[in-house]
Amino acid sequence: MEIDPYEVLDVAKDSGPAEWKRAYRRLAMRWHPDRNSHPEATERFKAINIAYERLTTGEEPEEVNADSPDNEPAEPEESVARAADIRLNLEVSLEEAAAGCRKTVHYARGKDCPTCEGSGEAGMSRTRFCDACHGSGRVHDAHRKLVRCDACDGKGLFRERICPDCGGSGREADDVSLKITVPPGMLPGDELRLAGQGEPGNDECAAGDLYLTLIIRTHPLYQLRGRDLHFQMPVSALAMIAGAEIEMPSLGGVFGYSLEPGVAERRELRLPGKGYPGRGRNRAGDLVVELEPVFPRQLSARQRKLLLQANAALVDDASESLPEIAEWRKNQGFD
Ligand SMILES: [Zn+2]
Ligand SMILES: [Zn+2]
Structure with missing residues (x-):
């Protein structure tokens, strides 16, 4: 496939990796066959990938072959083009995740910046020194020899045109506050999908979706393993020997638990179904308590007598x- 990578990515011959990356992101998003129903979208998307690969590695990736059916991008699931999805993390406490909660998420979504038409490049060019070689144009290779810096092609600097209106992001942001409901029993890494709350659509494409990935904050007592809740608890050695009733914490509140009389040594209790709540077909987890015996240190006269x-x-x-x-x-x- 004979292509001029600079022409395909629409970048200048003296442009650098930062500009290639920006151009690549912008064009790949625009021509992705899942999002663009144009008959040439697949070919354009391939050419964009080859051009970027060639600029960044200096060679053509052999696995990309325009005639090979193996490399056809997957059929779009829907024929309607859609704007990009937005992915965010949603952090909640263990209690909130267990019981479910209402949350307000704040995020930015937007459209292409009108000044630079989404490229992130506009206005006067400015010079930025290359981070890889600190502007010298040369770096040490694996044998500690000084060689030409690949990142800047030995120039030591990049010429960049950063759009003043969007700071180079290419987006005109719109701040959104969205009230959402987190259902009970979601686990860390589970996703909530909010249809149509991603990047806004226009005449040619529908709005993207918002995906929220659940993060559960570290809890001072419980550790969540699967749906089991683990924790350690000090217990009076005498209570363990005699089998006393002790107060046991859980997400559902403190409850009374009668210990089996036994030896005063580290002991694990497993209380089925008393851990993190279930969800759908997944049953509630167990409460797994590691009891640590504590021997009395100081006795009052009465305690000593007893x-x-x-x-x-x-x-x-x-x-x-x-x-x-x-x-x-x-x-x-x-x-
Ligand atoms: Zn701009
Ligand atoms: Zn450099």
């Missing part, structure tokens, strides 16, 4: 309650 009574009761029945002690005493001939 514990001594408890200890006496244990010693009285040492063969059941304290078998190691009972065995040791027997071996020493105490009893």
